Amino acid sequence: MKTFKMGLVLFLIAMSATAQNQYISDSLSIRKIYDMSLLNGKSYEWLDHLSNEIGGRLSGSYKAQQAVEYTKAQLEELGLDKVWLQPVMVPKWTRGEREFAFVQTGPGVTRNVNITALGGSIATPAGGTKAQVLEVQGIEQLAEYGRENIEGKIVFFNRPMRADLIHTFESYGGCVDQRYSGAKEAAKYGAVGVIVRSMNLRLDDFPHTGSMSYGDLPVKDRIPAAAISTNDAEYLSGMLKIQKDLEFSFKLSCEQHEDVQSYNVIGEITGSEFPEDIMVVGGHLDSWDIGDGAHDDGAGVVQSMEVLRLFREIGYTPKRTLRVVLFMNEENGLRGGNKYAEVAKSKGENHFFALESDSGGFTPRGFGITASKEQFESVLSWKKLFKPYLIHYFERGGGGADISPLNGGGTVLAGLRPDSQRYFDYHHAANDTFDKVNKRELELGAATMASLVYLVDKYGFEKPIQNTQEIAD
Amino acid sequence: MKTFKMGLVLFLIAMSATAQNQYISDSLSIRKIYDMSLLNGKSYEWLDHLSNEIGGRLSGSYKAQQAVEYTKAQLEELGLDKVWLQPVMVPKWTRGEREFAFVQTGPGVTRNVNITALGGSIATPAGGTKAQVLEVQGIEQLAEYGRENIEGKIVFFNRPMRADLIHTFESYGGCVDQRYSGAKEAAKYGAVGVIVRSMNLRLDDFPHTGSMSYGDLPVKDRIPAAAISTNDAEYLSGMLKIQKDLEFSFKLSCEQHEDVQSYNVIGEITGSEFPEDIMVVGGHLDSWDIGDGAHDDGAGVVQSMEVLRLFREIGYTPKRTLRVVLFMNEENGLRGGNKYAEVAKSKGENHFFALESDSGGFTPRGFGITASKEQFESVLSWKKLFKPYLIHYFERGGGGADISPLNGGGTVLAGLRPDSQRYFDYHHAANDTFDKVNKRELELGAATMASLVYLVDKYGFEKPIQNTQEIAD
Numbered sequence: 042m043k044t045f046k047m048g049l050v051l052f053l054i055a056m057s058a059t060a061q062n063q064y065i066s067d068s069l070s071i072r073k074i075y076d077m078s079l080l081n082g083k084s085y086e087w088l089d090h091l092s093n094e095i096g097g098r099l100s101g102s103y104k105a106q107q108a109v110e111y112t113k114a115q116l117e118e119l120g121l122d123k124v125w126l127q128p129v130m131v132p133k134w135t136r137g138e139r140e141f142a143f144v145q146t147g148p149g150v151t152r153n154v155n156i157t158a159l160g161g162s163i164a165t166p167a168g169g170t171k172a173q174v175l176e177v178q179g180i181e182q183l184a185e186y187g188r189e190n191i192e193g194k195i196v197f198f199n200r201p202m203r204a205d206l207i208h209t210f211e212s213y214g215g216c217v218d219q220r221y222s223g224a225k226e227a228a229k230y231g232a233v234g235v236i237v238r239s240m241n242l243r244l245d246d247f248p249h250t251g252s253m254s255y256g257d258l259p260v261k262d263r264i265p266a267a268a269i270s271t272n273d274a275e276y277l278s279g280m281l282k283i284q285k286d287l288e289f290s291f292k293l294s295c296e297q298h299e300d301v302q303s304y305n306v307i308g309e310i311t312g313s314e315f316p317e318d319i320m321v322v323g324g325h326l327d328s329w330d331i332g333d334g335a336h337d338d339g340a341g342v343v344q345s346m347e348v349l350r351l352f353r354e355i356g357y358t359p360k361r362t363l364r365v366v367l368f369m370n371e372e373n374g375l376r377g378g379n380k381y382a383e384v385a386k387s388k389g390e391n392h393f394f395a396l397e398s399d400s401g402g403f404t405p406r407g408f409g410i411t412a413s414k415e416q417f418e419s420v421l422s423w424k425k426l427f428k429p430y431l432i433h434y435f436e437r438g439g440g441g442a443d444i445s446p447l448n449g450g451g452t453v454l455a456g457l458r459p460d461s462q463r464y465f466d467y468h469h470a471a472n473d474t475f476d477k478v479n480k481r482e483l484e485l486g487a488a489t490m491a492s493l494v495y496l497v498d499k500y501g502f503e504k505p506i507q508n509t510q511e512i513a514d
Numbered sequence: 515m516k517t518f519k520m521g522l523v524l525f526l527i528a529m530s531a532t533a534q535n536q537y538i539s540d541s542l543s544i545r546k547i548y549d550m551s552l553l554n555g556k557s558y559e560w561l562d563h564l565s566n567e568i569g570g571r572l573s574g575s576y577k578a579q580q581a582v583e584y585t586k587a588q589l590e591e592l593g594l595d596k597v598w599l600q601p602v603m604v605p606k607w608t609r610g611e612r613e614f615a616f617v618q619t620g621p622g623v624t625r626n627v628n629i630t631a632l633g634g635s636i637a638t639p640a641g642g643t644k645a646q647v648l649e650v651q652g653i654e655q656l657a658e659y660g661r662e663n664i665e666g667k668i669v670f671f672n673r674p675m676r677a678d679l680i681h682t683f684e685s686y687g688g689c690v691d692q693r694y695s696g697a698k699e700a701a702k703y704g705a706v707g708v709i710v711r712s713m714n715l716r717l718d719d720f721p722h723t724g725s726m727s728y729g730d731l732p733v734k735d736r737i738p739a740a741a742i743s744t745n746d747a748e749y750l751s752g753m754l755k756i757q758k759d760l761e762f763s764f765k766l767s768c769e770q771h772e773d774v775q776s777y778n779v780i781g782e783i784t785g786s787e788f789p790e791d792i793m794v795v796g797g798h799l800d801s802w803d804i805g806d807g808a809h810d811d812g813a814g815v816v817q818s819m820e821v822l823r824l825f826r827e828i829g830y831t832p833k834r835t836l837r838v839v840l841f842m843n844e845e846n847g848l849r850g851g852n853k854y855a856e857v858a859k860s861k862g863e864n865h866f867f868a869l870e871s872d873s874g875g876f877t878p879r880g881f882g883i884t885a886s887k888e889q890f891e892s893v894l895s896w897k898k899l900f901k902p903y904l905i906h907y908f909e910r911g912g913g914g915a916d917i918s919p920l921n922g923g924g925t926v927l928a929g930l931r932p933d934s935q936r937y938f939d940y941h942h943a944a945n946d947t948f949d950k951v952n953k954r955e956l957e958l959g960a961a962t963m964a965s966l967v968y969l970v971d972k973y974g975f976e977k978p979i980q981n982t983q984e985i986a987d
Contacts, residue, residue, distance in 0.1 A: 079677045204552045204954070207903055243953060404877075404933050406904065430680055431879065433906040460877050460933060462954045480716060481677070481935045 063506065067426055067499070071492045073355045075430060078488035083350055085480045087115060087343040088402070092333035092475035099330040100370040101133030101301040108326050109304050112342065112367050116308035119350050123311070126304040129380040131370040133301045134161055136330055137294030140267060141169070142236075144277060145288045154273035157248035157331055157471075158293045159220060159237065160373045161255070162266045169292035170195065170234045170265060176281050180218060180226045192231030195289050198223045199238045199278055201271075202465065209461040210400070213240055213468075217251070224266035225256045235266040236289065238274040240465060246270045247470040250329050252373045265293045305377045306367040310349055314360040319385075320494060321364050321395040322348045325371035325378075325443055332473030336464065339475075340402030340483055342367050344457070347487035348494055359498040361393055368443040371399070375442060382446030392452040394497050396490060397441025401467070402483040403459035407432050408493060409439020411454040412502065422505030423496045432489055434458050453502055457490055536979065540899055540972070544965045546828045548903060551961035556823055558953045560588060560816040561875070565806035565948035572803040573843040574606030574774040581799050582777050585815065585840050589781035592823050596784070599777040602853040604843040606774045607634055609803055610767030613740060614642070615709075617750060618761040627746035629709065630721040630804055630944075631766045632693060633846045634728070635739045642765035643668065643707045643738060649754050653691060653699045665704030668762050670754075671696045672711045672747055675938065682934040683873070686713055686941075690724070697739035698729045708739040709762065711747040713938060719743045720943040723802050725846045738766045778850045779840040783822055787833035792858075793967060794837050794868040795821045798844035798851075798916055805946030809937065812948075813875030813956055815840050817930070820960035821967055832971040834866055841916040844872070848915060855919030865925040867970050869963060870914025874940070875956040876932035880905050881966060882912020884927040885975065895978030896969045905962055907931050926975055930963055 078084070091098075091108060098105040109126065116124045140158055143151040175190060176197040177183065183191065198219035202212035217240060224235040239249035248268045255263045269277065280287055306326060312318060324341020328334020345365045352359065368377035385392060396408075407427070410420055417437055424435055440454030448454060459482070467473040500506055551557070564571075564581060571578040582599065589597045613631055616624040648664055650656065651673045656664065671692035675685035690713060697708040712722035721741045728736050742750065753760055779799060785791060797814020801807020818838045825832065841850035858865060869881075880900070883893055890910055897908055913927030921927060932955070940946040973979055 075680075076678050205549050207548075207958075209954075404935050431907065434904065462877050462958070463952050466952070479936050479939070481682075485680075485935070 067496070070355070070357070070495060071426055074351050074491045074495065075488040077351050077354050078347065078484040078491070079481065081354070082347065082484040082487065084343040084347040084483050084487045087346060088335060088339050088478060088483065089475060091339045091342065092335040096333050097330040098326060098328045098334055099134070100131040100303060100327045100373060101298070102330070105303060105327050105369065109306055109369070112306045112326065112346065116306065116346060116365065119308070119353060121308045121310055121349060123309040125307050127307055127380065127384065129303055129305060129369055129376050130300045131303040131376045132374045133298040134373060135296050135298065137164065137296060140291065140293050142267070142269070142289070142291035144280060145290060146280060146284055154277065155246050155248050155270040156236065156267040156291055157250045158295045159253040159266045159268060160250055160329065161253050161297070162224065162293060162295055163263050164295050165234065165265045165291060165293045169290050171288055171290035172233050173286055174277070174281060174289045176278055180222060183226055183230055188230045191227065194232055195234040195236055196223065196227040196232045197236045197277060199274055201238060202240060202242050204242060209242060209465055212242065213465060216240055220251050220268065221253050224253055224264055225258050228258055228262050228264045232264055234264050234291065236291070237266065237268050239268045239271050240468065241271045241470070242465050244271045244275065246272050247472050249469045250331055251469045267291055267293060303369045305369050305381055308349060308365045310352065310359060310363045312360050312362040313358050316362050317391055318361040318393040319364055319390055320359070320361050320393055320497060321366050321444060322490060322494060323366035323368055323395070323443055324398050325369070326367040327370050327372055329372055329469050331471045332467070333475055334473060335475045335478050336401040336467050336473050337469065338371065338399045340478060340486070341398035344398045344402070344483065344487040344490055348491040351487065351491045357495065361498050363494065363498070371443050378443035379446050385447065392447050392450060394453045394455070395440070395444040395447050396455045396457070396494065397444045398457040398486060398490060399441045399443070400457065400459050400461060401464045402478040402486060403461070403463060404482045405432060405457055405459050405486040405489040407434025407458050409436055409456045409458055411438060411440050411448065416453055416502035419500065419502045419505050426496070427489070427492065430485065430489065455493065457486055459486055540969070543828070543830070543968060544899055547824050547964045547968065548961040550824050550827050551820065551957045551964070552954065554827070555820065555957045555960065557816040557820040557956050557960045560819060561808060561812050561951060561956065562948060564812045564815065565808040569806050570803040571799060571801045571807055572607070573604040573776060573800045573846060574771070575803070578776060578800050578842065582779055582842070585779045585799065585819065589779065589819065589838065592781070592826060594781045594783055594822060596782040598780050600780055600853065600857065602776055602778055602842055602849050603773040604776040604849045605847045606771040607846060608769050608771065610637065610769060613764065613766050615740070615742070615762070615764035617753060618763060619753060619757055627750065628719050628721050628743040629740040629764055630723045631768045632710065632726040632739045632741060633723055633802065634726050634770070635697065635766060635768055636736050637768050638707065638738045638764060638766045642763050644761055644763040645706050646759055647750070647754060647762045649751055653695060656699055656703055661703045664700065667705055668707040668709055669696065669700040669705045670709045670750060672751055674711060675713060675715050677715060682715060682938055685715065686938060689713055693724050693741065694726050697726055697737055698731050701731055701735050701737045705737055707737050707764065709764070710739065710741050712741045712744050712943070713941065714744045714943070715938050717744045717748065719745050720945050722942045723804055724942045740764055740766060776842045778842050778854055781822060781838045783825065783832060783836045785833050785835040786831050789835050790864055791834040791866040792837055792863055793832070793834050793866055793970060794839050794917065795963060795967060796839035796841055796868070796916055797871050798842070799840040800843050800845055802845055802942050804944045805940070806948055807946060808948045808951050809874040809940050809946050810942065811844065811872045813951060813959070814871035817871045817875070817956065817960040817963055821964040824960065824964045830968065834971050836967065836971070844916050851916035851919050858920065865920050865923060867926045867928070868913070868917040868920050869928045869930070869967060870917045871930040871959060871963060872914045872916070873930060873932050873934060874937045875951040875959060876934070876936060877955045878905060878930055878932050878959040878962040880907025880931050882909055882929045882931055884911060884913050884921065889926055889975035892973065892975045892978050899969070900962070900965065903958065903962065928966065930959055932959055
């Protein structure tokens, strides 16, 4: 009995020592990753080029093609095992001339307001669309007003994002139906156009574009749709209170073209032990056209590229295959994400893990993770390794639009969660520019992603690592 | 035995129900605080006035006096039990004419660089100070170079802030001796002036001022000192590598005056049960003069005022006395903080708790807390109540400069810890302006402070609250 006890004690000491060594070794590897990103990072320089030398990269545009070529060339310089382009046909929508709008409160009494066409909208007639305005707080109010109050009018969707929600993506989720489906629904009641309050939590003069859809609405019934800045939405709403019959006039010149050829850009470090297990890190290469797409999603693109570069720099070769995928056409079609999953499926590839960064280049807080309870427990067991970097947010659910088509095949999905308070100040607007991205915050995000990939590669999701309180605290 | 067991079970159920009710009640109170701050907050409007209508509020200036009067008037409108001014004599230093500097690499070949006088520096002679430059990486290098290499030269302190540290205040702490003591130390070796690389983690054109001291150096030995922008520090350092004998010329017109009368602004809600137990929330009303002092520390001022307003708005009367203290002269003297503690001591006041916000108006992450281990355990037991608001950082140590003189008397000290990555982009520079503060982030900080004060008031620090896993998760 005594011998048994002694054996147990020795076993526990040995186990604890192993756990401790492992913990220290992982700590040091992660520290190396952060050091490399913060002291010798490349992500900010790449983002500078994508934002300032190329700029807004709308699917099917020349700039999107420039972004494909630039990122492919940069990946080729990293000495990866393989870099390639994956062809994908994408929609091509062009904005045309700069949009124009004004509110008319009397003969010759007008005030210009800031609008931007929603992505996918048709143009107005050449002379613009001019009509009285009906303000509503959401799609569900259309039925209440009915055709008699809507026909011939411009419907103004003005439900603001909720300021009391802490997660701003929740506020966005609670409003974006107005932008995506407002035109389709208002058209059914005979509206001649739609103006949507910008998805922006603050009051400013920037209109925010974004995708919309007419669904299966016949072409002849489609109506033009634009976003209005939050300041001008407040102005319009205020004026409507004192002059119900004011007229709103706007002109859009946008156009939908035939699909064109484009590409996902892919680079790979082949796994040393389990090359058939694929881990993806990615963001989307396309962006809206009115800003530089620095936060959405230039940041995610360069952070994803940086993950592979950091692995190379610290001399870590993953056991599993690590791919960076720069997806095309997230904003208005998701063709890149769908194509990637389709090809993966047709080749019978095993996607072990996929991580997307598409929430801006702000200070990282953690990850949203779509995984089984057991897999999630594994991730939670790594949490303490992130504590020195103030990474604290690990919650179930989440990933990213581009990697979502991989869902269901057993792939664990994750999305980087940066601080979200400022994201909708810039999202899809002309002020989503390079100067809004802080170098350190961007680099911390890249290092945080690389650290998670490192741990996924090392431990998989089979069981939580030993992580005793004494070691970790 | 059976009866006893049954009794225990009933007791445990009852206890658990109490804990649960308490947890729910606290959750709801805190939700109310955040809702009020985010939906109906006043902090941003106050900050707008302090930053844009008043501006930089250097101690002893007319603007500092305007800030005293404005905040006193605003506190009076909140219907507090008491609002008063606490007189304090403060140093008065003026910058004079805008500083001017250039690097001369040949006869008539000059390039202007961006500098700003350090607070407390003497002026240069009227014609400026012109001399060759010795670049050093820190004060300790002065002894290595010795008088023979330093006499008659301008010493250029160029050790940058460390980019690899996650807590930027640590990077600051590792560099700021160059700014604070560089002139005093270099003067001992016969230097004629000092140029210090700005305390800024990014490369840009803004010089960052801040306090410096000559210590007990005789007046005749004092030399002028200025900060240079990080871009220009890089330029100067690069030029020195290729031309060691280049000359640096700079002109400062600053002046130290007699002390002048100023005030701490104080408002109070008297405690309903323990009025003699005082809780302080505060920030400092003075700022540097070259920006608006929006982050440093306009944010802390308005957040502290907001704590009392939020309590009034949600109808919570604290058991303990709650004071907001807007301290004067944190930046170049700490006279306000010292005076407040001195008066408190002379009156025998019992300061139960003091919380300062002086790290910028960025997204709050948590608190640094100076308390005994047992007191800190109490605070940790509240942690889960903050989780919905992404407040996760609770570490021992910290508080704030203004409340530090209260230390040692048993007062628990705390400092709000906002995200610190961008703070030194703006700290003490001309770009510390209102537009750099995000409304939501500011409001989240105010609500986070109010929530901590609510819990301190309700539970004190005597024992951790019951906070079972099931309830809290």
